[in-house]
Amino acid sequence: MYNSKKELLKIADANDLPRNPFVLRRRPILKHLTQDHLLCYIYIISNLTRLILKEIEPKSGKIYLNGKDITYVSDRKVPYIRRYIGTVFQDFRILEKKTVYENVAFALEILGVRGKEIRRRVPIILSLVGLTEKAKSFPHELSGGEKQRVAIARAIINEPPVLIADEPTGNLDLETSFGIMQVLEDINNRGTTILMATHAM
Numbered sequence: 001m002y003n004s005k006k007e008l009l010k011i012a013d014a015n016d017l018p019r020n021p022f023v024l025r026r027r028p029i030l031k032h033l034t035q036d037h038l039l040c041y042i043y044i045i046s047n048l049t050r051l052i053l054k055e056i057e058p059k060s061g062k063i064y065l066n067g068k069d070i071t072y073v074s075d076r077k078v079p080y081i082r083r084y085i086g087t088v089f090q091d092f093r094i095l096e097k098k099t100v101y102e103n104v105a106f107a108l109e110i111l112g113v114r115g116k117e118i119r120r121r122v123p124i125i126l127s128l129v130g131l132t133e134k135a136k137s138f139p140h141e142l143s144g145g146e147k148q149r150v151a152i153a154r155a156i157i158n159e160p161p162v163l164i165a166d167e168p169t170g171n172l173d174l175e176t177s178f179g180i181m182q183v184l185e186d187i188n189n190r191g192t193t194i195l196m197a198t199h200a201m
Contacts, residue, residue: 045197049164052085052195054078066161083111086155086192090167092147094139100126100150101135107154125153129183145176152183156192163187165196 050056051063054073063071070081094103101122108118126132129149139147148168155163165184169177188194 045195049166049195049197052162052164053087054081083158084160084162086158086160086163088148088151088155088163088165088168090170092139092144092151094147094150094154096139099136099138100131100142100146100153103139103150104153104157107157111158121157125157128156128186129153143176144172145179148172148176148180149183152180152187156187159192161193163192163194165194165198167198168196169198 047056051058052065054070058071061071062069065081066084073081095106098106104125105118105122108121113121123132123135126135129152131146131149131153134142134146137146139150142150152165152168163184168184169180172180184194184196
């Protein structure tokens with residue numbers, strides 16, 4: 001076990017990180033690594049996520065998002081930066097009093113997107129995540145997997161270049177988890193970079 005973050009960083013080189021834009025922290029992929037290497041990956045991915053979301057500041061180096069330098073920006077600009085980042089969480093974080101359609105549409109409404117454009121885009125995204133028939137359903141009528149699909153749809157409705165998924169299958173059974181992984185892979189194949197942290201599968 002390494003005793004400091006600095007020592008942890010010494011055990012992995014940047015060239016060892018996955019080059020596929022679908023970046024995973026997942027045990028089967030990393031099973032050939034030692035426990036120390038796994039700890040290093042966990043540390044790197046966790047802090048990379050926080051750096052991208054501007055929750056912490058780097059001590060050195062540069063952070064680029066969508067070709068723009070976001071290393072040091074004022075607090076008032078952080079919300080605008082996060083518009084280019086979709087986020088999916090383990091606990092779904094969907095609005096209980098809104099339907100599936102309304103949950104997804106809300107992400108566009110707060111950005112000031114016009115109603116006509118919302119009505120065009122929401123059905124497309126719901127189809128992508130397999131929720132067309134659940135558009136009028138409320139969260140209490142959905143399974144855990146369906147709730148996570150709502151969260152994913154809401155995260156990508158604004159077509160962000162980066163999607164951060166934090167333990168997206170943590171509360172789901174194995175079969176449902178595979179379905180969520182397939183949705184994420186489809187999104188990745190459409191050009192979205194996905195940074196996902198998970199211990200599942």
